[in-house]
Amino acid sequence: MSQYDPADTPDSNHAHDEQQRTEKPTDRDCPCCRVCGLTAERSDEPTVRHEHREESHEGRVHQDPDHSHDDHDGHDHEAHVDHADHEEMFKQRFFVCLVLSLPVLYYSPMLQEWFGYAAVTFPGSEFVGPVLGTIVFIYGGIPFLRMGAVEVRNREPGMMLLISLAITVAFVYSVAAIGFGIGEPFFWELVTLIVIFLLGHWIEMRSVRRASGALDELAELMPDTAERVTEDGETEEVRIDDLAEDDLVLVRPGANVPADGVVEDGESNVNEAMITGESRPVKKEPGDEVIGGTTNRDGSLRVRVSATGEETTLSGIMRLVEEAQQSRSRTQVLADRAAGWLFYAAIAVAAVTAVAWTVAVGFGLPVVERVVTVLVIACPHALGLAVPLVVAINTSMAAQNGMLVRDRIAMEEARNLDTIVFDKTGTLTEGEQGVVNITTSEGWDEDELLAVMAAAEGDSEHMIAEAIREEADERGLSIPSVREFEALQGRGVRATVEIEAAATPGAGEDGVRDGETVYVGGPNLLRHLDIELNAELEAFADEAGDRGQGVVYLLRNGEAVGAVALADVIRDESFEAIEALHEMGVEVAMLTGDSEDVASAVSDELDIDTYFAEVLPEDKDKKIIELQNQGKLVAMVGDGVNDAPALTRSDVGIAIGSGTDVAVESADVVLVENDPRDVAHLVRLSRKSYRKMQENLVWAAGYNVFALPLAAGVLAPIGILLSPAVGAVLMSASTVIVAINAQLLRRADLSV
Incomplete structure (x- = not known):
C-alpha cells in the first residue's frame, strides 16, 4: 500500500474522456434477429413494451420469413420479434x-x-x-x-x-x-x-x-391482475394496466407485487432475487418501498402504488x-x-x-x-x-445477479481493467459511525460499560449516540433507565442512572450506583471537566487517533472508567471484494474526502494499493485522469450522484448501491445492491464471457x-x-x- 503522489495534469487530458465516449456505439442491432436473418433499422431509442412475455423493437423493420413488408417512406415501423x-x-x-x-x-x-x-x-x-x-x-x-x-x-x-x-x-x-x-x-x-x-x-x-430469455423471465414476474382496495375497504380484481398512482392494492402471501409502491400496512418478507440479485428475502414493514414483480412470501401487505407501466423499476431494468x-x-x-x-x-x-x-x-x-x-x-x-x-x-446472467449493463463496450472492457477506484464512504464502508473498539478500567467489562453509555445516550439524537445504542442492541444488553438527561452542547451528555444496586453494571466498590450521575463525551468533555486519563486510556486514545477514529469516554466520580472508539465501519464484503480483485490481478485504489489518518487506516486494513485522501467531490475526476495518464484502464465505483464526473471520466463507470434507480446516466454499469463484491463479479463475468x-x-x-x-x-x-x-x-x-x-x-x- 502506498499513497499516490499526484502530478500535474495537462488540460489536454480531457481528450482521453472524449475519445472513450465517442467510441461507444449508438447503433443497436438485435443479435437474435441477425442470427435468423431479420434486419433492424438502426435506432438510438429502442422501446420496450411489456404486454407480458412479448418484446417489441420500436423503429425496426421486421422481415418475417413468412411474410414480406414493403418499404413505406415517411412511416415509422414497429415490429414484434418473437x-x-x-x-x-x-x-x-x-x-x-x-x-x-x-x-x-x-x-x-x-x-x-x-x-x-x-x-x-x-x-x-x-x-x-x-x-x-x-x-x-x-x-x-x-x-x-x-x-x-x-x-x-x-x-x-x-x-x-x-x-x-x-x-x-x-x-x-x-x-x-x-x-x-x-x-x-x-x-x-x-x-x-x-x-x-x-x-x-x-x-x-x-x-x-x-x-435471450432475460426479458421473458423479467416480463413473467409481473402478474396479469391485482387486487385493488376500494374506498369501502373491499377488494376488486383489476388488470395491472388499470392501476394508477396512489391506488391501494392488497398483496397476499405468495403473490407477486403488481407495481412499485410503499407498504402502508402489514409485515412480510419479500423475495427480490430476480430484481436485485439478493438471495435472502427482505423484510418489509410500513414505510418500506416494494418493487413491482417481486414475490411476497409469508404475510399480507397493503401497498400504495407509486409507479405503474413504463415508470416501474422492472420496466426500466427491461429497457436496460x-x-x-x-x-x-x-x-x-x-x-x-x-x-x-x-x-x-x-x-x-x-x-x-x-x-x-x-x-x-x-x-x-x-x-x-x-x-x-x-x-x-x-x-x-x-x-x-x-x-x-x-x-x-x-446480459441475462448480469441482470439476474443485480448488474444492469448500460454500455456493452464497457462490459467487454471490464476484463482488461488495471485499476478499480472505489469511493470510500458508503461503498467500502457503511457510511455511518459504528463502535469498532472498547476498553475499560479495572472492575468493568465491555458489556457493562456499553450498557451504561447506551443508557446515558438514550435521549440523544447524535450519530455517535445512535452508534453506541445500536452496538448495545446488537449485543442484546439490558439498558438501564436514566433521569435528568442533559445534552452538553459540543461536549457530550450528562444523565442520572436509575437502577437497583444489585443490578448495576459494575455494582460494588467501583460500579455505578442508583442515582449516580455519569457523563459520556469526547476530548472536549475531558478538558471541560479537567479530567486526566490513565496510561491505559491514553494509549487507547492515541492508537485510535492514529487510525482516524473518534473516542468517547464514560466518566463518573471525576474519572474516566472506559472508552469506545468509533469510525465509519468497513463492510465485511469489502475485504472479500478486494481480495478477489487482487487474485484477478487488478489493483485497487480508494478516493475519500476524509483526512490522511482515516484514509491510511482504512487502506491498511483493506490492503488497498493506492489511496487519495482529502479529495473534494469536484476533484475526483482529476484523480482518475492521473491514473489514466499512467496508461492504466480505470474503473470508478461510486454512488452515481456525487461521483458523476469521475464515473463519466473513467473507462468503465460503475454505479453501486443505486437500488432501484436505473437512470444513472453517468454509469456504464449499474449495480443494484450496495455490495462491493459485485464489482469482482462483474470483472469475472466479463472475462469468462x-x-x-x-x-x-x-x-x-x-x-x-x-x-x-x-x-x-x-x-x-x-x-x-x-x-x-x-x-x-x-x-x-x-x-x-x-x-x-x-x-x-x-x-x-x-x-x-
Missing part, C-alpha cells in the same frame, strides 16, 4: 419437408445404385423427385430465399445469401438437367440440404430464445437489458466483418472451383456438387452466432479454414470428397457446437 414463433416456424417446416423428402430419397436413382435396391414404380413415379423436390424447395427454402433477398437489399451479404445461392443453384441445375437432358438431377441433394438447414435453424432459434443485448461490442463488429469477408471468399472459391473442375472433368453434376458444397460449407452461421449468443447469455467469445470465434473461423478446401475438392486425387449433404451437416454441426459452448457460460461461478 423468437418462439421463429423456432416453431422452423420446426414445422422441418418436419413437413422431412416427410416430403423421404419419397424423393427413395426414388433417387443414385441412392438406388448406392444401396442396391429397386424402387417400386407406378405410372408417373419418375416425377416424384421433381414434384416433391420443387415443393420442398418452395416451402422449405422460401424463408432462406427471402432473408437472402433482405441481405441483398441491405447490401450486407452473409449466410442467408450463401444458403439461397446454394439451394437455387441445386434447383436450377436439377430442373435444367430434366428439361435439357444435360445430366443427373440434383433433387435428393437439394431436399437433404433444405431439411438439414431447417433443422439447424430450429436448433439455433431454440438456443437463441433460451439465451434490451439495450445491452442490442448494442454491439468491438468483438461483435469484428465477427460481422469476418462474416462479410467470408461471403466474398466463398464466392471466389466457388468460382475458382467451378472453373477448375470444368477444365478437369467437363461441366456436369460433379461441378455443380463442388460449387454447392463450397457455398453450403462456407455459410458463416457459426461465425454469426459466436458473439450474439454469448452476449445474450451474459470474452473467453467464450474467443472460443466460439476460433472454432467458427477454424472450421471454415479446414472445411473450405475439402469442399472445393483439393483431396479428390486421394478419393476424399465432401457431398453437399455432408457439407450441410458439418456446417450445422459447427453452429450447434458454438451454441452449446455459449450455453456453458451459464455454469460459470461468479462467487468470490
Whole structure:
C-alpha cells in the first residue's frame, strides 16, 4: 500500500474522456434477429413494451420469413420479434419437408445404385423427385430465399445469401438437367440440404430464445391482475394496466407485487432475487418501498402504488437489458466483418472451383456438387452466432445477479481493467459511525460499560449516540433507565442512572450506583471537566487517533472508567471484494474526502494499493485522469450522484448501491445492491464471457479454414470428397457446437 503522489495534469487530458465516449456505439442491432436473418433499422431509442412475455423493437423493420413488408417512406415501423414463433416456424417446416423428402430419397436413382435396391414404380413415379423436390424447395427454402433477398437489399451479404445461392443453384441445375437432358438431377441433394438447414435453424432459434430469455423471465414476474382496495375497504380484481398512482392494492402471501409502491400496512418478507440479485428475502414493514414483480412470501401487505407501466423499476431494468443485448461490442463488429469477408471468399472459391473442375472433368453434376458444397460449407452461421449468443447469455446472467449493463463496450472492457477506484464512504464502508473498539478500567467489562453509555445516550439524537445504542442492541444488553438527561452542547451528555444496586453494571466498590450521575463525551468533555486519563486510556486514545477514529469516554466520580472508539465501519464484503480483485490481478485504489489518518487506516486494513485522501467531490475526476495518464484502464465505483464526473471520466463507470434507480446516466454499469463484491463479479463475468467469445470465434473461423478446401475438392486425387449433404451437416454441426459452448457460460461461478 502506498499513497499516490499526484502530478500535474495537462488540460489536454480531457481528450482521453472524449475519445472513450465517442467510441461507444449508438447503433443497436438485435443479435437474435441477425442470427435468423431479420434486419433492424438502426435506432438510438429502442422501446420496450411489456404486454407480458412479448418484446417489441420500436423503429425496426421486421422481415418475417413468412411474410414480406414493403418499404413505406415517411412511416415509422414497429415490429414484434418473437423468437418462439421463429423456432416453431422452423420446426414445422422441418418436419413437413422431412416427410416430403423421404419419397424423393427413395426414388433417387443414385441412392438406388448406392444401396442396391429397386424402387417400386407406378405410372408417373419418375416425377416424384421433381414434384416433391420443387415443393420442398418452395416451402422449405422460401424463408432462406427471402432473408437472402433482405441481405441483398441491405447490401450486407452473409449466410442467408450463401444458403439461397446454394439451394437455387441445386434447383436450377436439377430442373435444367430434366428439361435439357444435360445430366443427373440434383433433387435428393437439394431436399437433404433444405431439411438439414431447417433443422439447424430450429436448433439455433431454440438456443437463441433460451439465451435471450432475460426479458421473458423479467416480463413473467409481473402478474396479469391485482387486487385493488376500494374506498369501502373491499377488494376488486383489476388488470395491472388499470392501476394508477396512489391506488391501494392488497398483496397476499405468495403473490407477486403488481407495481412499485410503499407498504402502508402489514409485515412480510419479500423475495427480490430476480430484481436485485439478493438471495435472502427482505423484510418489509410500513414505510418500506416494494418493487413491482417481486414475490411476497409469508404475510399480507397493503401497498400504495407509486409507479405503474413504463415508470416501474422492472420496466426500466427491461429497457436496460434490451439495450445491452442490442448494442454491439468491438468483438461483435469484428465477427460481422469476418462474416462479410467470408461471403466474398466463398464466392471466389466457388468460382475458382467451378472453373477448375470444368477444365478437369467437363461441366456436369460433379461441378455443380463442388460449387454447392463450397457455398453450403462456407455459410458463416457459426461465425454469426459466436458473439450474439454469448452476449445474450451474459446480459441475462448480469441482470439476474443485480448488474444492469448500460454500455456493452464497457462490459467487454471490464476484463482488461488495471485499476478499480472505489469511493470510500458508503461503498467500502457503511457510511455511518459504528463502535469498532472498547476498553475499560479495572472492575468493568465491555458489556457493562456499553450498557451504561447506551443508557446515558438514550435521549440523544447524535450519530455517535445512535452508534453506541445500536452496538448495545446488537449485543442484546439490558439498558438501564436514566433521569435528568442533559445534552452538553459540543461536549457530550450528562444523565442520572436509575437502577437497583444489585443490578448495576459494575455494582460494588467501583460500579455505578442508583442515582449516580455519569457523563459520556469526547476530548472536549475531558478538558471541560479537567479530567486526566490513565496510561491505559491514553494509549487507547492515541492508537485510535492514529487510525482516524473518534473516542468517547464514560466518566463518573471525576474519572474516566472506559472508552469506545468509533469510525465509519468497513463492510465485511469489502475485504472479500478486494481480495478477489487482487487474485484477478487488478489493483485497487480508494478516493475519500476524509483526512490522511482515516484514509491510511482504512487502506491498511483493506490492503488497498493506492489511496487519495482529502479529495473534494469536484476533484475526483482529476484523480482518475492521473491514473489514466499512467496508461492504466480505470474503473470508478461510486454512488452515481456525487461521483458523476469521475464515473463519466473513467473507462468503465460503475454505479453501486443505486437500488432501484436505473437512470444513472453517468454509469456504464449499474449495480443494484450496495455490495462491493459485485464489482469482482462483474470483472469475472466479463472475462469468462470474452473467453467464450474467443472460443466460439476460433472454432467458427477454424472450421471454415479446414472445411473450405475439402469442399472445393483439393483431396479428390486421394478419393476424399465432401457431398453437399455432408457439407450441410458439418456446417450445422459447427453452429450447434458454438451454441452449446455459449450455453456453458451459464455454469460459470461468479462467487468470490
